[in-house]
Amino acid sequence: MPKLRLIGLTLFALSASAVVHAEETRYVSDELNTWVRSGPGDNYRLAGTVTAGEAVTLLQTNDATQYGQVRDSNGRTAWIPLKELKSEPSFKTRVPDLENQVKTLTDKLNNIDTTWNQRTADMQKKVAQSDSVINGLKDENQKLKNELIVAQKKVSAANLQLDDKQRTIIMQWFMYGGGVLGVGLILGLVLPRLVPSRKRNDRWMN
CATH class of the missing domain: 1.20.5 (Single alpha-helices involved in coiled-coils or other helix-helix interfaces)
Structure with missing residues (x-):
């Protein structure tokens, strides 16, 4: 009877220390696959592993052992150390x-x-x-x-x-002017001699 009573008290203590929370999503640590157990403590048998980074649903926690009960995407439930769970996506x-x-x-x-x-x-x-x-x-x-x-x-x-033509024209004018001047000079010298001789001849005939 004492042994049964001791086992009953132990189970009651474990039950009392388990805190029930509203279901929350948690993420398994990014490290290698994490072992899960059948109960909230290291003394419970291993129940398998969960994939690193996998999203699981946190069902309840045990503050005494720092374990949480989770449900994976396949609907399986197991216990895992709370330190292996993250609030943010892995x-x-x-x-x-x-x-x-x-x-x-x-x-x-x-x-x-x-x-x-x-x-x-x-x-x-x-x-x-x-x-x-x-x-x-x-x-x-x-x-x-x-x-x-x-x-x-x-x-x-x-x-x-144009300058050459101007010079040529000027020279031509000079030449023309000199020729006219020479002719006038000749006429001025010759004509006076011709006119008096005619008068003398007229007088002699009379």
């Missing part, structure tokens, strides 16, 4: 989300790179077009300069020709 669970986030950011970066490359290509195209226009204007300017130089040379040549 790294294993978060990895796919992080990978998705990384993929989303990578896609955005790729889109940004594509957009930037397109804008850069457009700017380079515009710059090339501007360079082409500028080079065309430079060529046209040089062509106009060359034409101006040729025109200036032609004007200079025309001015030289």
Whole structure:
């Protein structure tokens, strides 16, 4: 009887120390698969393992032994040390989300790179077009300069020709003027001699 009474008191104590909570989701530690037991303590037999990072439902806890009773995704219940349970999703669970986030950011970066490359290509195209226009204007300017130089040379040549013609005309006028002056001088010398002789002849005949 004392032994039965002792066992009964032990079971009562264990029952009393077990605290019942509303069912909460917990996550198994990210370390290797964790052993679970059939009861709330290290002295209970091993009941299997749970996968690291697996989400389980916390049914109740035992503050005395720091164990919690959990139910896995397959509906099996067992006890596991509370230190092996986390309130936040495990790294294993978060990895796919992080990978998705990384993929989303990578896609955005790729889109940004594509957009930037397109804008850069457009700017380079515009710059090339501007360079082409500028080079065309430079060529046209040089062509106009060359034409101006040729025109200036032609004007200079025309001015030289005009000066030569002016000098020729002036010389011709000098020659004409000298000839007229010479003829007038000759006439002025010859005519006076002719006129008096005629008068003398007229007088002699009378």
